Structures are given as C-alpha cells and as structure tokens.
Amino acid sequence: MVDGNTRLLETTSSKSVLESITKRQKKWEAEGYLRQSNAALSRAIVAKMRERKARTSLKITKAKDNPDRCRNTKLLAKEGAQGRQATEVLSTVDPKWAVPGASIGAMSQKLAYYAIRKKKKALTKPREVTTTNLALIIEGVKEAFEADITQADVWNSFRSKHISGLCSQFLWKTTHDLFMVGNRWRRKGMPEEYEDRAVCAVCQNTESMDHILFRCEAPGQAEVWGELKTLWALTGIPWREPNWGPALGAGCAVFKTEKGVRQTHTEALWTILWSEAVHLIWKLRCERVIRREGNPHDKQEVINAWRATIERRLTLDRRTAVLAKGKKDLKQGNVAAIWAPIIDGYKDLPEGWVGNSGVLVGIKRGQG
Numbered sequence: 001m002v003d004g005n006t007r008l009l010e011t012t013s014s015k016s017v018l019e020s021i022t023k024r025q026k027k028w029e030a031e032g033y034l035r036q037s038n039a040a041l042s043r044a045i046v047a048k049m050r051e052r053k054a055r056t057s058l059k060i061t062k063a064k065d066n067p068d069r070c071r072n073t074k075l076l077a078k079e080g081a082q083g084r085q086a087t088e089v090l091s092t093v094d095p096k097w098a099v100p101g102a103s104i105g106a107m108s109q110k111l112a113y114y115a116i117r118k119k120k121k122a123l124t125k126p127r128e129v130t131t132t133n134l135a136l137i138i139e140g141v142k143e144a145f146e147a148d149i150t151q152a153d154v155w156n157s158f159r160s161k162h163i164s165g166l167c168s169q170f171l172w173k174t175t176h177d178l179f180m181v182g183n184r185w186r187r188k189g190m191p192e193e194y195e196d197r198a199v200c201a202v203c204q205n206t207e208s209m210d211h212i213l214f215r216c217e218a219p220g221q222a223e224v225w226g227e228l229k230t231l232w233a234l235t236g237i238p239w240r241e242p243n244w245g246p247a248l249g250a251g252c253a254v255f256k257t258e259k260g261v262r263q264t265h266t267e268a269l270w271t272i273l274w275s276e277a278v279h280l281i282w283k284l285r286c287e288r289v290i291r292r293e294g295n296p297h298d299k300q301e302v303i304n305a306w307r308a309t310i311e312r313r314l315t316l317d318r319r320t321a322v323l324a325k326g327k328k329d330l331k332q333g334n335v336a337a338i339w340a341p342i343i344d345g346y347k348d349l350p351e352g353w354v355g356n357s358g359v360l361v362g363i364k365r366g367q368g
C-alpha cells in the first residue's frame, strides 16, 4: 500500500472505470450512485483518493501497450473471482470522507422511482420454480457450450436482438412458469372438471413445459428438432441435443474458432433457429389442444409449419435490416452473413438481395 503522502499514478485499461472517478464522479455522487451496480466500490475509491494528501494521477492505457501487466491483472482478477471466500476490497469508507445518500437537487422523479424499485426488487425473493428453471438453463448452457453464465445473463439473453418479441415473451414466461400447464390445473381452488387438463392426452403423462418441448410423443417436438438438426448440419458445426440449456438459453450460445475467436454470426443463427423452434413447438401444442380439440397434427403438417416459420423469420430480418439506423441495429451485411449457411443457392443471389424484396429467397431443405 502506498502511503498518502506519495504521488501516485494509477493506470487502467477501462474507460468506464476512469470516468467513474473523474468526469462522471460529481454527477454520480450527487445522485447517490443510485444507478450504479458497483456503487460501493466507486464510493470507496473516491473516498480513498480524497483521503490522500499527495496528488493521484490517472492514466488510461491500452492492453496491447502493456501486455504483461495486463495479463497479470487479469490473472489476479480471475483468482479473486474463483476464490471461495469473498475478498474484502476497499469497501469500507472512513466516515470522514463518506458522502452518503443523494442530493435533493440531483433527484428526479424518474431516479427516485428507479431507486424504490431497486430496493423492492432486492427484498422480493424469486419463486422457487423460477430458480430451478434458471439452474436448468445455466447447467444446460455450460454443458452444451462450455460457457459459464449467470442468472442475469439468462434474463438479458431473452432481450437479444436475434430473438423476436413473441419468442422473447415465451422464454420469459416459461422461465417464470407462468403458463397454465400440468400441475397448475390441480392447484387448490381449481374446479375439479379441469383435472383432465393436467394430463397430456397423447402420452397420458402429467404435462409440463419440459414434456411439451422435449418429450411429448404427439407429432410436434420430435419433428421440429429433427428438421432443425438437418438444417444445422449445413453449418458444419456439431449439433447439441435439445434441452433447457441450448433451447431456452438460445441467446447464450457460444461458438469459437480454433483460435478462440467468437463466431458471432453462427451464435446469432443458433439464437434465431432455437428460439423460433421452442416457440413453434409450444404454438403447435396449443393449436392441437385448444383449436383442434386434441386432434394431433400429421408429421408433414409440422414440417411445413417449421419451414414456413423460418422463411417468415428470414423475411422479417431482411425488412428489419433495411430500416437499420443505429450502430447496434441489425444490418443487411449481418443478415447475409448469419443466414448464408442455410440459404438455398446463396452464391447465385444478386448483390443487395437482403434489401431487395423482389428477390425471392428460400431455405435449404437440409442435406437430403
């Protein structure tokens, strides 16, 4: 530890860390750090700097300018993250330098509302079934993609730009177990005549989302996964067996080249196809149970529904890309790169095909 009378030069490769204690510090402190997730740490750093008598200078460096130091810092951080016991880092603030709370002048209605919601959220415990479903997704993603993800990563993945609004709602509700399926028809206070609805009429098992998406014997899930598997073979990338991880965690897929570079277009294709697949399986099940009064689809109907879903989705992505404005929006080049492996006659498509609605584009019919 350097004593407070020595001049100090701190370097960081993170622009956001630097700005949190320089440019943005005044505003954040006035707002009581209500918007920041690392509030305790930011407060502590600022207090430590104020406590020092000598000047503290800050410098931003690039990782490539100082690779050794950067590697060491990363190693230390990794060790810290893997440690079983949380290390207390700088988190106590000498009361003399502490600036608690937010200034009334900096408070807006929006910020106050945000702070109240954050507090309430911290107090409500997640439902047990939500935690179980999240664990299934996290374990499944780890197994399928060798990726370690958190609960927050799962929730954020549902908002991926590669997951359509309806699919996103479906993933969110399924993880929270909000659909009336299986045992939910047997809850206390449910009229007895609904008891039958708890059971899958085809398999005679208690229905559950797991049963519907991965196990049901009614034509639906097996055919959709079969079609997806044939289509995916065109990418040349190994298949993963359907379960909660690769399916509900479709937006968490990780593919890397041999050199360790992320294959973002392949990841996006996975996200698109798997989120559309689970949602279609659910839609087909509802159609069978409700509209067709239990009358199963034939296999060809399921296959046709899958092909129509994917072709519609490609059309939607093409239209979205034409409207792209912002930096993060899906661009025409992205659509071409993502869909290339599964588009029929890709090489013969004219330039600018993504934005040209006159060009009809079809999906390959697998390897067969």
Ligand SMILES: [Zn+2]
Binding pocket: 200, 201, 202, 203, 204, 211, 215, 216, 217, 218
């Ligand atoms: Zn079934």
